């Protein structure tokens with residue numbers, strides 16, 4: 501169980517996270533989402549015990565991770581870069597990780613190296629951005645850490661390797677259930693993996709729900725302007741666009757029915773997560789349409 505309790509992190513006068521409360525139950529794949537600078541990496545650094553909160557607490561099974569070796573051995577945090585010392589060879593990086601993580605799987609590590617076309621004798625120093633990402637993913641998955649945090653580790657990976665990674669992640673998760681926390685801007689590719697979505701905006705938690713719940717809060721309707729406006733009246737509008745008498749609106753609130761919208765002659769469907777995140781985290785959020 502992971503608990504963020506009234507967690508605040510400031511850097512100088514900047515509040516990066518403000519009185520954040522969040523509880524994560526074990527063995528799920530979480531998507532941590534938000535715009536650039538929203539505070540995702542900071543949250544992950546706090547969880548991984550790399551930094552201390554300014555106020556509030558972060559607890560893993562009731563204990564603070566900072567300086568707590570037994571908890572930290574259960575957490576694998578892979579960043580988008582800079583995970584490994586440049587002077588190491590790949591095999592040394594794997595060896596160090598194997599000492600650190602009690603559930604480490606050498607078999608998984610070496611099979612992933614093969615999948616990602618990495619040679620254990622190569623120096624970390626000479627790796628391309630994509631290769632370094634592949635090494636990060638290899639260690640992240642082979643660690644079998646109870647809490648595996650992947651902060652945009654796909655940077656530089658080509659599409660075919662990214663999709664391979666998504667498959668491998670699911671395979672690992674099914675065979676060895678554990679908590680994965682993934683931060684990404686490639687939402688359309690990854691959102692199917694997420695069981696729950698955590699959305700950070702303006703230093704606060706905007707939303708924490710299952711992926712299905714988030715989708716069910718949305719409704720994209722399209723049709724004759726008057727009909728769309730009639731249906732939208734009193735509802736929260738995230739987005740609207742009008743072209744020659746036709747209107748498209750994205751609504752976001754509890755209790756929106758696809759069938760009800762269709763019954764009055766509108767095209768209606770749920771939104772995909774990528775589209776929703778764009779509008780939910782947008783600069784301007786539309787108020788309720790009255």
Ligand SMILES: Nc1ncnc2c1ncn2[C@@H]1O[C@H](COP(=O)(O)OP(=O)(O)OP(=O)(O)O)[C@@H](O)[C@H]1O
Nearest residue numbers: 511512514516534535536537538539540541542543
């Ligand atoms: N060590 C630091 N010192 C000062 N400011 C910091 C520090 N670390 C992060 N910040 C600031 O905190 C804010 C949140 O940064 P963070 O890296 O957590 O965002 P993020 O959501 O991960 O962004 P991105 O999606 O771009 O990676 C940013 O404004 C950043 O400049």
